[in-house]
Amino acid sequence: MPTDRKPIHKYPGVEPKEEDKYLPGFFVEVSFDKQIFKAEIRPFRKDVGYYTVLLDDIFIGHIHKSVEKWIDFIGSCTEIYQAIGEKIEEHNC
Numbered sequence: 227m228p229t230d231r232k233p234i235h236k237y238p239g240v241e242p243k244e245e246d247k248y249l250p251g252f253f254v255e256v257s258f259d260k261q262i263f264k265a266e267i268r269p270f271r272k273d274v275g276y277y278t279v280l281l282d283d284i285f286i287g288h289i290h291k292s293v294e295k296w297i298d299f300i301g302s303c304t305e306i307y308q309a310i311g312e313k314i315e316e317h318n319c
Contacts, residue, residue, distance in 0.1 A: 256309050295308065296314075
């Protein structure tokens with residue numbers, strides 16, 4: 227007679243969709259190093275204040291505004307983060 231036992235391995239569950247992590251994104255043009263780049267900005271739904279940044283369809287990082295500067299989650303501060311952060315602030319006004 228079969229008995230009820232817990233499975234050894236957990237069966238795959240339903241992962242949240244990638245779209246469910248983000249609020250609606252927006253696009254901005256960023257001038258940096260004498261070039262103009264198209265940046266896609268996607269705010270996080272769960273971590274308010276963080277933004278995923280894709281620059282010409284290449285992932286750059288997750289950034290947020292610290293006290294005075296835009297930094298990534300490690301704490302790195304670059305000129306491109308500042309330029310993108312300024313565009314985010316303009317968009318949010």
